[in-house]
Amino acid sequence: MGIIKKFRITTFKKEVNKIRLKKVSLSFHKRQILDDISLNIREGEICGLLGPNGVGKSTLFNIILGLIKPNYGNVFINDTDVTNLPIYKRAIDFSLSVVPQSGGVFSNLTSLENLKAISEIVIKKKNERIFKIEKMISKFELDPVKNIKAKYLSGGQRKKVSIAMSLMSDPKIILMDEPFQGLDIMSTRDLQETIVNLQTEDIKRSCIISDHAARDLLAISDRAIILANKKIVAEGTPSELLNDINAKNVYFGDSFKIN
Numbered sequence: 001m002g003i004i005k006k007f008r009i010t011t012f013k014k015e016v017n018k019i020r021l022k023k024v025s026l027s028f029h030k031r032q033i034l035d036d037i038s039l040n041i042r043e044g045e046i047c048g049l050l051g052p053n054g055v056g057k058s059t060l061f062n063i064i065l066g067l068i069k070p071n072y073g074n075v076f077i078n079d080t081d082v083t084n085l086p087i088y089k090r091a092i093d094f095s096l097s098v099v100p101q102s103g104g105v106f107s108n109l110t111s112l113e114n115l116k117a118i119s120e121i122v123i124k125k126k127n128e129r130i131f132k133i134e135k136m137i138s139k140f141e142l143d144p145v146k147n148i149k150a151k152y153l154s155g156g157q158r159k160k161v162s163i164a165m166s167l168m169s170d171p172k173i174i175l176m177d178e179p180f181q182g183l184d185i186m187s188t189r190d191l192q193e194t195i196v197n198l199q200t201e202d203i204k205r206s207c208i209i210s211d212h213a214a215r216d217l218l219a220i221s222d223r224a225i226i227l228a229n230k231k232i233v234a235e236g237t238p239s240e241l242l243n244d245i246n247a248k249n250v251y252f253g254d255s256f257k258i259n
């Protein structure tokens, strides 16, 4: 698959930090998962978080969201230390939204009912809610399936509903946890375009996207970070990573190519 991104933001005019982790470590029952992780996610970038299954990508997302508190280290959003802030404060004060690895939708509600349910929480005015729901249905081409229960949708359609729900609050930071999982080639391509469009719609929006498979993610990332063995082993633009000896040794292997 070729690179679909029309442009890459390789040099940021103003490198504004959106999310910063400083020396974060975490253990589950004495088993260390993350060891001394420091990273920056910049305003307006699509940042890929790569790493093998079980390395701690979802855990890192949960630390950013506020679902898990690290044993050591700090989490900053917009340069504010949020390490001790609860999840709802982070979501509201910093306009943070998540597309979870699995689920993310109410399976017994239709696509439309799912969107309505979230809109009632995040949008106060009724006419704004109706407008936003219609916008999402058209943006994600959900009209043919709007009255179908989420449990009967295909994986790709369900993912679209889940992303539409996470966008309802117009978030400035979006975390997507393995959004390409289980999608066929066409749906993957569709989703890649959707994600790139999220960035072109609002140039200040930051997206962090995790995946264990590099190809689909690197095609749309401005920058990526590779986690392996509890640590960040490499970070940089996709082309920098493909030439990085550490990244090759521990993650890509010798024969990996993006095209």
Ligand SMILES: Nc1ncnc2c1ncn2[C@@H]1O[C@H](COP(=O)(O)OP(=O)(O)O)[C@@H](O)[C@H]1O
Residues within 6 Å of the ligand: 028, 029, 033, 051, 052, 053, 054, 055, 056, 057, 058, 059, 060
């Ligand atoms: N609540 C938990 N209690 C104990 N171990 C956990 C918990 N959540 C995740 N883990 C373990 O932490 C490691 C990292 O998990 P995870 O962040 O889900 O990995 P990834 O998303 O990269 O596949 C795994 O070994 C997993 O079994």
Ligand SMILES: [Mg+2]
Residues within 6 Å of the ligand: 057, 058, 059, 101, 177, 178
């Ligand atoms: Mg995960």
